[in-house]
Amino acid sequence: MGTIKLNVSMTKRLNDSTGVLLPLESMQSNLFSDALDDAYRVHIEEFEGPLDLLLHLIKKNEVDIYNIPIAAITRQYLEYMELLKELNLDVAGEFLVMAATLLQIKSRMLLPLTPDEEEAEVEDPRAELVRRLLEYQRYRDASYLLSSRNLLGREVFARKFDSPEFADLARKEEPADVELFELIEAFRRVLARVSVETFHNVGADGISIADRIAEVLSLLHGGKTISFEALFADGLTRDLLVVTFLSILELCKLKLIRITQAESLGAIWLTSTSEADDTEEELVVE
């Protein structure tokens, strides 16, 4: 699959329409009631490739899709790639192809037109990309419409319908509504606070992900909730920030913590999913 995969499990706890973050206690008391089904549960598995990322950047920057500021978008796109690389995530080939395409468009826009080309009225170098983006957006919207239909085995049932046949088409949890980008965005803000000084590392004073995981878990011990930012206190080195972020992702993957957010772009909170403290022994870090 040509997608970047991250196992991040996020649960949005929404007080119905008000969007107020529910106190954790009330969530836990609801654990076995039907009310939990109404809680907004989000599972982030992957984002759907370079077109998805570009659409996200265009939306985030509130720019006109027909007139993409190619330099700015390319820069941001490359920053994301850099960040993903720094996190040691596999960047799929498609993302590299798109990066090359963006750079090519950018350079073609910088070059002056030859007199021949001016007469021939060459197409805007961005046109092909815009067509692809619009087309992709169209089918993405179509996919939302499809999934909002009354599905057999979900909203409507017929006699003797075999729904298990379709069961494993889905991810283990419900599809994502909160984007992985939000988590990365938060990490970017953290990184931006740190100066880009380079250190000459003498000796290994670094901390391993396994150690950091243990630290994070002990901070969350006893069902405490801490904010994402709090884990990235000032004065940490860039290395340690990255290790901390990777620990958070790993903890999510192991389903030891839950990442919650009351609203889009709101503060991100971490909570431990386990009530017993026997989790540390079970930890296996790859």
Add this chain to the structure above:
Amino acid sequence: MSSKSLKSVVESLLFVHDQPLSLDRLALILEEHERSDIRQALDELVQEYGASERGIVLAQVAGGYQLRSRPENADYIRRLTRSKGVKFSQSALETLAIIAYRQPVTRAEVEYLRGVDSGGVLKSLLEKKLLRILGKKDVPGKPLIYGTSREFLELFSLKDLASLPTLKEIQELAPPDPFADQPELPLEPVEP
């Protein structure tokens, strides 16, 4: 047989059969009846189920008629079946949407539109019988061409492919384009 009893026969047939029954099939079974009478009985049944507050509706799906539970009651049925219902990953949905609207379509076309490798998704959708292979395209490499299946229509409660939401409806759902007055790019029209 009166029209009333024909309706009752049709209803029984629909109740017993576990797949959508087409008008053709019904006409074959009820050979002593006029096709138009059967159609009228079906229309009346659709209306009657729709108008009353019954827990069953007569849905037109995949070119046939099928008795299905009322969508509003889904939560209660899930309690009974303990199933969490069908869920799709975004990549599966995107791929299905592209194939539904663009069929017949090759894997390369799907991947161009999505911008990512789609071999795995296609395979799993084929295994779930939501897609079928329509044949091979007569171009170098003879790639397979894909389309959606009857099961796809059944699953998404679609009468036929023509009743897919049109892409125009999708555009209406999108926020209004503040730059609508600028010249359009030459987009290729897409026929569903």
